[in-house]
Amino acid sequence: MGVVSRSVGNAFRNKVRSGAVVVILAVAIGLALAMLVANQAVGAKVDSLKASVGNTLMVNPAGSRGGLGGGNPLTTADATKAAAVAHVTGVNEALTVRLANAAADSASAGSASGNGGADRGSRGGRFGTSGTTSLVSAVDPGVLGQRNNSNGSSPDGGSGSTTTRPAFSIPIQATGVSTSATAAGTAIKLTGGSQLTDFAANSTQALVGSTLATKNSLKVGSTFTVQSRTMKVTGIFDAGDAFDNNGIYLPLAATQTLVDQAGQLSSLNVVVDSIENVSSTQAALTSALGASNVDVTAGSNNLQAAITSLGSVQNISLIAFIASLVTAGLIVLLIMIMVVRERRREIGVLKAIGASNRTIGLQFVIEAMVLVVLGSVVGAAVAAFSSNPIVSALVAGNTTSTNAAVGRFGGRGGLGGGGGFSGGFTRTRGAFAGASQLIGTISTSVGWQTLVLGAVGILAIAAIGALIPALLTAKVRPIEVLRGE
């Protein structure tokens, strides 16, 4: 019979009351833990969303997107202006052009010459291209390739059918870059060879997409032509989708020279210092470059909405976590104060027969801990069953307002062939989805950080809840023993 067993015994002296206290504590602690789990899960989701959005803005010529639309190209002067805007930490310039297959181009041009120019659309996808290349597309034209590369007039007397057209190679997308990054600012992932190093106008370096390289039997060191220049494959990249893997990267200056578009750019990818400044920088860029000249788009409008709503869920859950813990602490505090008052005389007895303040204080702290531990065990079970519904309810309740928001991030315009469709589809799906779809499922796994935080929180409330009453016992005088005698 030591102080511990005495305390445990005392915790169950009034079984009905202790049972009730444990149940109430379990609810409060369970709620606290569920809120903590929600907070952590939502926090992790916010981080992953932020990572997936990135903090970038796309600048396109006003009225133009990818290969579609009109307007005038951007210039290197625009890039300089963009770099000077506040919160902009980096600008990736890119010139994206379409290169027709040189052999197909000349062949179809010859066969079509007799048609008096009425059937330009059948000219091997020449429509909208800026130059030629020896490369043959790895993507079959398919229905989309036919449609995207016609000039809209029917070659077959207005039937609109594309099935009778001669086979042709769809154009290759060449992206002129000034760094080892894609037009969207992400790193180019090589599967072989090395990144571009020579960014001069007379550079002959090129990176080739993996499927395009296979189709054209290219290896690192192989050559092909762009316009009249012989380019050398310095690296083969894998962008992870069929459309991008059918393209090439060239040094920006070389691209501008080759297609005779000196100083012109098709897009700027602007890196903003933090995700919170993306929308203000979007406005600043628009006014700096002129709303009539550029369209500045954030790929993250929905994502920002999602992050904002999740952020409020995070705050709510944090406040609820703290509030539940404080409630649990108050329950412990009040019940122990009650117990101390009730046992004043007994405390007097213990002191009268030689117990120190420390021994008695310890006895009451342990007694409170027994209640807290039991409440925590039951509370953990409560949390295990309620975390998921609670997270779902919190997230649903805070994102319904953003469900209606739809993406306005254009796809890749009119580029690509049949095989490119699926790649484009998955990209645009993310953009057109509402915030709630972006949030998707939030998994509530309990990591060690959550466990540690929860344990620390519960210990803190138990300590506060138990210490104050324990200190009160020090004030009880041994003469209380004679009370009522």
Next chain:
Amino acid sequence: MLNVKDVVKSFNSGDRTIKPVNGVSFSLEQGTFAAILGKSGSGKSTLLSLLGALDKATSGDVFVDEVNISTLPDRKLTAYRRDDIGFVFQSYNLIPNLSAKENVMLPMEFAGVSHAERSKRAGALLNQVELGEEMHGRLANRLSGGMQQRVAIARALANNPKLILADEPTGNLDDETGELIIALLRQLAHEKKTTILVVTHDHALAAQTDRKFRLAHGKLTED
């Protein structure tokens, strides 16, 4: 051994002050078996509480083996109550949810005695006050008044105190058991040189003591 000088204890009850102990002086040699007699409400329990350091005197000094307990700091008082005093309360004051034996073991636990030693000694003390073995494990609140009184006496003896203060130790005992307790206390005083001060109405007990005092109107006089 015990030297009480001009001790006063006053209580404020409402607008008037009562002084159940009003200038008490006396001293006891080590190994004395003494009794305090007096009417109900005369202040006997109050005086014992001052000697046992359960309460502070309003004025005056209490010397125990030349140490003035009126001026001791809290930590020393705790040790004094634990090691030097055995207090038998008028209403026993056992811890109700502990067994008879656990109650007797408590003061030894506070003194840091090992569990095995505590258990052994508590059993022996309970046997000494003739509480049957089958009662040792019984919860204190399931014992009869007389049994509780004997457990309270055993608890007071637990740490071999040099001064035993017993408030009506035979109040609830039949004559035969009362005689047993009186004999036990006498033996402690005369053979183990424990100083014993009992408060009693029991003439059989008073007759067995070495010295008898009477408390009336706050003053103590020796018969």
